Every structure is written in C-alpha cells, then in structure tokens.
Amino acid sequence: xxxxxxxxxxxxxxxxxxxxxxxxxxxxxxxxxxxxxxxxxxxxxxxxxxxxxxxxxxxxxxxxxxxxxxxxxxxxxxxxxxxxxxxxxxxxxxxxxxxxxxxxxxxxxxxxxxxxxxxxxxxxxxxxxxxxxxxxxxxxxxxxxxxxxxxxxxxxxxxxxxxxxxxxxxxxxxxxxxxxxxxxxxxxxxxxxxxxxxxxxxxxxxxxxxxxxxxxxxxxxxxxxxxxxxxxxxxxxxxxxxxx
Ligand SMILES: NC(=O)c1ccc[n+]([C@@H]2O[C@H](COP(=O)([O-])OP(=O)(O)OC[C@H]3O[C@@H](n4cnc5c(N)ncnc54)[C@H](OP(=O)(O)O)[C@@H]3O)[C@@H](O)[C@H]2O)c1
Numbered sequence: 518x519x520x521x522x523x524x525x526x527x528x529x530x531x532x533x534x535x536x537x538x539x540x541x542x543x544x545x546x547x548x549x550x551x552x553x554x555x556x557x558x559x560x561x562x563x564x565x566x567x568x569x570x571x572x573x574x575x576x577x578x579x580x581x582x583x584x585x586x587x588x589x590x591x592x593x594x595x596x597x598x599x600x601x602x603x604x605x606x607x608x609x610x611x612x613x614x615x616x617x618x619x620x621x622x623x624x625x626x627x628x629x630x631x632x633x634x635x636x637x638x639x640x641x642x643x644x645x646x647x648x649x650x651x652x653x654x655x656x657x658x659x660x661x662x663x664x665x666x667x668x669x670x671x672x673x674x675x676x677x678x679x680x681x682x683x684x685x686x687x688x689x690x691x692x693x694x695x696x697x698x699x700x701x702x703x704x705x706x707x708x709x710x711x712x713x714x715x716x717x718x719x720x721x722x723x724x725x726x727x728x729x730x731x732x733x734x735x736x737x738x739x740x741x742x743x744x745x746x747x748x749x750x751x752x753x754x755x756x757x758x759x760x761x
Contacts, residue, residue, distance in 0.1 A: 580627025
C-alpha cells in the first residue's frame with residue numbers, strides 16, 4: 518500500500534551517508550526503499566528510522582544483477598513507482614596497488630561498479646517509461662584529485678569511471694526526462710573511518726575538516742530538486758579536488 522506519492526531507492530541505507538539520506542527523505546515525506554547486504558543492519562535501521570510502512574528494507578548484494586531486479590520489483594509492488602535512485606552503497610580500501618588480491622579487486626568492481634550499473638539499468642527502464650526521474654551516484658572527490666598519501670587506486674579507477682558514466686548516462690536519458698548526476702564527497706564522518714582518524718584526514722582538506730553526512734545529504738537533496746541540472750559532478754569536499 519502506498520503511503521506517499523514519492524519514492525526513493527537508496528542503496529547502502531543501513532549506515533553512514535545512506536542512513537542519513539533515508540532519514541532526510543523520510544522527513545520530506547518520501548517512501549524509502551533502503552538496501553544493504555545485512556538484513557540485521559537493515560532491521561536496525563528500520564527501527565531507528567521508525568517510519569513504519571514508509572520504509573522498506575530489501576537485503577541483497579548490489580553486485581548481483583538479481584538484487585537490482587528484486588529491489589525495483591519490491592519497490593514498485595509496494596509503492597507503485599520509483600522517482601529517485603541514489604547509488605550510494607560502496608566500499609573503500611587504502612593500500613598499495615600491488616597488494617590488492619584478485620578477490621578484493623573482484624569485490625570492489627562488483628560493489629562499486631556493477632552495483633551501480635545494474636541498479637541504474639532498472640531505474641533507466643522504469644523512469645524512462647514514466648518520462649521522469651532522478652539518478653544520483655555517490656562517487657568520491659579522491660577520484661577527481663588522487664592524493665599521494667592515500668593510495669586507493671581501485672576507488673579512484675571505479676569512482677572516476679562512474680563520474681564519466683554519470684555524464685554519458687545523462688546524455689542518453691535526457692530526452693526521456695531523467696536526470697543523472699553525481700555527488701563526490703571528500704572524506705566524510707561515517708563508520709567507514711574511525712573517529713581517531715578524523716583530525717588527520719581533515720587536515721588534507723583545504724577547509725581543514727572532514728564532511729558531515731548532512732552536508733552530503735544536502736547536495737543530494739539539491740540535485741533531486743534541480744530540474745535543469747544533468748551530467749554534473751558536484752564535489753562536496755572542503756576544496757579537496759580544487760588542487761593543492
Ligand atoms: N565516508 C567517506 O569518507 C566517503 C568519501 C567519499 C565517498 N564515499 C562514498 O559514499 C558512499 C557511502 O559511504 P559511507 O561512508 O556511508 O559507508 P558505510 O557507512 O560503510 O556504509 C556503506 C553502506 O553500503 C552497504 N553496502 C556495502 N557493500 C554492499 C554491497 N555489496 N551490497 C549492498 N550494500 C552494500 C552497507 O551495508 P552492508 O554492509 O550491510 O552491506 C552500508 O549500508 C560509498 O559509495 C562511498 O564510497 C564515502
């Protein structure tokens with residue numbers, strides 16, 4: 518049963534930026550379909566969000582094509598349609614390039630790239646038919662400005678590729694009324710980074726601190742409301758990508 522006429526799908530909604538997005542869009546009156554691998558973490562998020570029928574958790578690995586089909590089928594069955602997709606689920610690893618194992622490379626490609634492709638295909642078909650919709654990718658400022666002291670080649674390669682894919686998909690979908698944009702966060706205070714690393718990480722940003730999740734959420738909210746913006750990559754990074 519639909520409880521609102523607007524629905525957003527947020528991948529990786531059980532933690533960090535995704536959980537912040539779920540909170541914010543519930544407050545705005547959206548139905549929220551939140552994903553993650555762990556059913557337990559999604560249940561904990563649902564309890565914290567306390568939104569009743571307006572929050573639907575769907576567990577599944579975004580790297581598997583079946584997950585995207587399942588998420589969109591459940592979202593449409595419950596709420597009728599999807600207005601916004603935020604491709605937020607992601608993993609990050611800092612280590613010298615030569616130390617990545619084949620398994621780690623496969624996992625990063627599956628989560629950070631294939632997940633976005635499968636989810637976006639579902640969204641593009643559904644939103645294209647409706648002649649309206651928003652796809653927003655959460656990429657990374659580091660992909661626009663690699664940093665010598667943060668060896669994270671896989672993140673740079675995959676999120677950098679997503680920034681370009683954002684522009685290409687924006688062009689493909691423009692005539693169908695669907696906009697495609699990206700938010701590229703600098704380091705953000707989420708469970709991805711232990712609290713005792715925040716000060717050192719903050720010092721790498723010209724504005725001298727890391728981002729709060731609500732600052733990333735504000736950028737996504739802006740792009741959801743922006744009718745004449747597509748193919749843009751919006752850094753929210755305290756100047757990290759501006760240069761040195
Ligand atoms: N935090 C930062 O400093 C930062 C900076 C730049 C960009 N970003 C990007 O922002 C996004 C969110 O990051 P965050 O810091 O909020 O991360 P987080 O707190 O670690 O949360 C990650 C979320 O993604 C889900 N997830 C991870 N792998 C998944 C998979 N294979 N399938 C489905 N769900 C999966 C997690 O749930 P489960 O573990 O239950 O699957 C969790 O809900 C990521 O794309 C990240 O690359 C973050």
